[in-house]
Amino acid sequence: MEEDHLKEKETEGNGVEEPLDLVRLSLDENIYVKLKGDRELYGKLHAYDQHLNMVLGDVEETVTVREIDEETYEELVKKDKRRMEILFVRGDGVILISPPVRI
Numbered sequence: 001m002e003e004d005h006l007k008e009k010e011t012e013g014n015g016v017e018e019p020l021d022l023v024r025l026s027l028d029e030n031i032y033v034k035l036k037g038d039r040e041l042y043g044k045l046h047a048y049d050q051h052l053n054m055v056l057g058d059v060e061e062t063v064t065v066r067e068i069d070e071e072t073y074e075e076l077v078k079k080d081k082r083r084m085e086i087l088f089v090r091g092d093g094v095i096l097i098s099p100p101v102r103i
Contacts, residue, residue, distance in 0.1 A: 022099055023048055031056075032098040033089065038064040041089065052091030059087045 016022050026045050033041040033054070043059030065078045 020048075020050065023052075023097060026097075026099040029100045031100065032096075033094060034096040034098075035089070035093045036095060037093070038066070039093075040064075041087070043087065046086075049091070052089075052094045052097070054089040054091070054094075056087045056089060057085065059084045061087075 015025060023045070027047075029045060030043065031045050033043075033056070035041065040062045041056060041059055042062075043056035045054060046057050047055040061082050061084065063080045065080065067076045067078070068074070069076055
């Protein structure tokens with residue numbers, strides 16, 4: 001009983017009771033999304049659903065490509081960036097979502 005009361009106190013102030021609440025609180029905020037295939041997105045969250053399908057606006061996508069130099073066997077890392085006005089992200093590719101930092 002007391003444990004339930006403590007849980008209520010912890011979530012009262014920030015409105016986070018379930019994992020998707022953190023995403024809900026990030027609506028109309030810039031978020032960072034890490035995707036499968038070494039892709040990263042940074043943009044404004046306009047909409048999402050329970051599958052983590054998302055619509056992002058003013059998006060910067062970074063794709064990291066890793067190759068091995070055949071002569072030196074060194075790993076070469078190349079980052080390609082592009083900007084998009086709006087983007088639909090399919091939820092099954094999402095690894096991580098980071099909400100905006102609040103101070």
